[in-house]
Amino acid sequence: MGEQYLLEMKGISKSFPGVKALSNVELQLRAGEVHALLGENGAGKSTLIKVLGGIYHAEEGEILIEGQKVNIDGVVSARNAGVSIVHQELVLVPYMTVAENIFLGREAGSKFNINRRQMTEEAQKLLDAYEMHIDADTLVEKLTIAQQQMVEIVKAISFNARILVMDEPTSSISDKEVGFLFETIRTLTKKGVGIIYISHKMSELEEICDRVTVMRDGESVGTRVVKETSKDDLIAMMVGRELTNYYTRDFQKPGEVILKGEHIADGKMVKDASFELHKGEIVGFAGLVGAGRSETMKAVFGLTSSMKGEVYVEGKQVHIKSPVDALKYGIALVPESRKEEGLYLVQDVQFNSTIEVLGQFIRNFRVNFKKEEEITQKYIDMMATKTPSQQQVIGNLSGGNQQKVMIGRWLATDPKILILDEPTRGVDVGAKAEIYAIMNELVKKGMSIIMISSEMPEIINMSDRVYVMNDGRVTGCLSHEDVTQEKIMQLAAK
Template sequence: MSEKYLLEMKGISKSFPGVKALQNVNLQLKAGEVHALLGENGAGKSTLIKVLGGIYHAEEGEIFIDGQKAEINDVVAARQAGVSIVHQELVLVPYMTVAENIFLGREPGTKMNVDRVKMSRDAQELLDAYEMNINADTLVEKLTIAQQQMVEIVKAISFNSKILVMDEPTSSISDKEVGFLFETMRTLTKKGVGIIYISHKMSELEEICDRVTVMRDGQTVGTRVVKETNKDALIALMVGRELTNYYTRDFLEPGEVILKCEHISDGKMAQDASFELHKGEIIGFAGLVGAGRSETMKAIFGLAEHMTGDVYVKGKKVKIKSPVDALKYGIALVPESRKEEGLYKVQSVRFNSTIEVLGQFISHLHVNSKKETEITQKYIDMMATKTPSQEQVIGNLSGGNQQKVMIGRWLATSPEILILDEPTRGVDVGAKAEIYSIMNDLVKEGMSIIMISSELPEIINMSDRVYVMNEGRVTGCLNHEEAEQEAIMQLAAK
């Protein structure tokens, strides 16, 4: 007798013009388990989940829920079948209450007279049932990112979902909040909910996942019991080879001080931060969420409304009031959020690659298209970006390839100082290894890099020195030999 599954996706295939996104993909989920779905960006994970969620319709294959064939042709059909997806980018309405968000579009009462008392009571019962310490009448904008994710989960469960998909749920939350999220997930699985868990953080698998299915190039290449495998074996499945040099770094003797910042403040999150950067080195910035790392770098790049403090480039004191000033002094910033601060998602790869260097190919209203194409291709090749063409809409690329285009855009400005804010967030292991290798090559050629990262292994293995921040201030600096996780966390909580 075959094993009974809560969900079975059998032989799923899906094509887009010129691309076979999924080819004969199989996935099985048991009730009460957390099943990880791994794969590089572009492996087909998101497409598979969109088929399950009724956003895409597969050309081939079948879906069975509780042993019964399910026809999932749209989002409503998916919800009726018990499937809910908590997307990486939260879709709550910030100026509405938790209760209003949970029951948005299906409020109790009538269209003319919503029963707000019942809505609040029902929402609070759901929150309490899953042990979430959140008041149903609180405005969503008052919640932390982790709490907002909890609300998304409760909203999904309120549809009586038995299959919950979580897409990169820990990408923007602190370690403490991750622990809270995992406890919520364990509560759900005890109630029989099956969870499909998508994450690029391999360290999370052992803690929260039971089994893992790996995808590569639109196909499933294997399913493993988490306790019976290891990180290296899973990476080999994901990329089709072993990554022997995951963190690529040649630690050379750094040169003179190229950037010195003293008492930097933006009047808000950044408070009296001081540090220096040498030519040909990578300095990492570590700290807990809200430590002021990103705000400090934005201030240096001319993005703060009221920046105070002194900035010296190559020993000369400079005034940076805007990003134009920063670029003039050879400073470039790749921002933390591709979606909100970086990409023009409906524009092409070429547009996104060259938007900061228009002066290199536009003169007196004349566009040198050949030069524009050459610039774009140079950084596609340098970053090993996977795209069908330069004209591809960047929003259609995987997250890892979007990030490569973002980095390439700022490299096109020929900076001497490159600030990378969470350069590998939401990026698969293969693309991470490629980005690390590119960073190593850049500093060997004399560039200097500031890297902000919430991933301590990344900070520890890639940095010549590590600055740690807490409450807007630098609390310590560790050299490469001293930079261990315990030492960093002690300074982060100082």
């Protein structure tokens, strides 16, 4: 008799209109292990997890928990079977408190008389037990993305799940919070909880994962013991080829200053940020979560009504009161949270690709549909976006392909200055390499890029210069020749 696994998914298949998302996928999870699930965007990882979580129903295959076949036909039945999921995209209700979100659907008290005090006390005990430093009575909309992510994790843990799925859990949290998360994971596995861990950060696999299953094009390629395989082998399994020149960057002498910010402040998180961006260079912005990097660029882009300081474009002072003004000066911004700030998830790829450039194909109330199609296809090809058609609803694409559409949308505005806020968050290694190559080509053609990123290797390998922020202030600037992770962290804590 073979080994009895905590979870077995056998021959799982799932299709969507025009897409075979999963084909005969196999996955086995042992009690007390952290099992990584790797694959490029569109490989089927998220779809497989949604089948396990009862969000999708597989057309073929079966799910066994502790050797017993289970019928997971909805989210409630998944939870009853001991499955809890922390999704990549946050699904908290912003206008409810932390406590209300944690216990949503299982509130303390009776149906007609919810005991909010008891619920808040129990939520606070959970938060304190995991040293979250979050008030259970706080509205979720008041929290940072990192804090919301931690609430999601506490909520999932609160179900006493035997099988816990974490989809990109470290994508929005600081190094300190990552360390705490890993300690939490180790505590859970000691209690026999099996964890399926989805991440594009290869370094995390070595630190926290025991085994890894690789998916490609909706199929499971193979399972390996993490300590017995190399990063290059896993990448080759993921992309079906060896990946050379991961960071593509041809450093060249930059031109004149094209964008300058002096003493930028927003009255909240940004207190004093000054920087310069030269033509044809990539400038990185590094710092811990909450340092004010994203808020600085939102202020420059006209998204902050209370901005103070001065902005210069090509040597001339400009007054940017809205994104419309920013676009006139050739500035485009790809936001950090594509779901909340960027995409129209119920609309198709074509709509999302062209919404910022309507004037290019609409004249006198007449729509040039051929031109609209050409614009969309240009950026699908440039970004190597995987979609069955331009009419595919963008919410049905993987997170990485959604990100590619977002970047393409803003490139369609033909900007001189492109601000990328976490451009490769939730993007697989193959797609990351493609995005880096595109960035390299753009700056070679004279575009200037500001890249905000929490990934140190990305900042170090792609940036001509790196500005570091802490507590709303720029604490230093490092050249490509001088930048190291240690120097960045010193300035981030300054």
